[in-house]
Amino acid sequence: MGEQLKQLDEKLISFINDQQLYFVGTAGAEGFVNVSPKGMDSFRVISETRVAWLNLTGSGNESASHVQENSRMTVMFCSFDKTPLILRLYGSARVIHERDSEWSEWLGLFPDYEGARQVFLLDIEMVQTSCGFAVPYFEPKGERSTLVRWAEKKGKQGVADFQKKHNLKDLNGRDTGLLKRVLSE
Template identity: 35%
Template sequence: MGQFFEVIPEYLMKWILEQKMFWVATSPLSASGHVNVSPKGGLYFGLLDEKTFWYMDLSGSGNETISHLYEPDNGRITVLFNSFEGPPRIVRLFGHGSVLERGGVHEAGDQAFDDFVKKHDLQVLPSSRSIIIVNVHQVASSCGYSVPCYEFRKFRSTLNESFARKEEKFEQGKSEESRERYWAFKNAYSVDGLPGMKVGCKTGKQEGIAPIEKMVGPLAPQGYRNARAFGIWHLILVAVLSAICTALFLPLLPATLQGALHSSAS
């Protein structure tokens, strides 16, 4: 039977920290935007308290989570843990997230990133690009009876090794291997065109780096439209509706009120 909590119970906190991987799900506000789910592996996460979860976000070809958390009035995120060994269990952390960006070689990131790393004595990996903080407002626990059982073998080291090689090449004088140039190319925008990493966006503009094309074909997004934004078409619609209402209802008003309206208009 599913259970809901306002905070993470102590027994679930212990279980969460024992897991080897989890998933994060986010979505843009627009109904035409793409929902994203990302798997995360490695021991790069933790709990600050019963309502705060964090994880070290590593560089990759996508940056949907960062873009969705940065979107004004958004920030929604769900973190899912799943038991593959031992008793079955699924845990979801519902909340709102914030981004602490790591700086590049030439571009400063968030001071909060450096402060968080220092305070919690964290290792910054060559592939590290941000720390995601999740303020949890609801916790769900369910059975997971239909989830298969798997035996954990090992963590993959390919990503960290790849960025370690890039870092080494940069230190040897190859400026094109800097991490901020990688972020400018692949992490500056989401698949829907939402701004991503601030360091990536800034570097891209300064160095003229065009972002990678992320979706192709006739159904690829042509431009992002926030469903909550108030644009020119909303103004036109208001003007048209106002004109229609005036034409329909003004004749029905008393003559004295009509005169007052005409006087105020003139």
């Protein structure tokens, strides 16, 4: 049924590349645990032991706050089609902001989305597969373009203003690390 591995193999990398949806789980030392669904063209396999994902501006910014305090992260993929499988990547993450020297290098791996907020790097410590036999079938209808259109309409300054209002603190009142960037604009 399930396996625990030290790294991704070609079959699992191919599975990841076929998925249109993934989930990110993080938690601080105390407070709420966060699980966020992610989509769009925002996930990259860097190597068998490292992945990256692009975080776009949205209503919350929990993952950034959590990772600064506690680097543990889990990324989960589920197959909703013919081959049942659940894939979890467990590891230690770090967040890269626009102010960081390596921002351009990592951001360059992704499409040029207005509203790009952070890139997360996850160093994989364990890969786990499980059967997924109880996961229902779903057929995707396509990507939502709402977030991209919203950010493009707001523009760089409008997105920064939104971040100042909504993304500087997490649900527990902790700093998300955006403060330095958005206040300097």
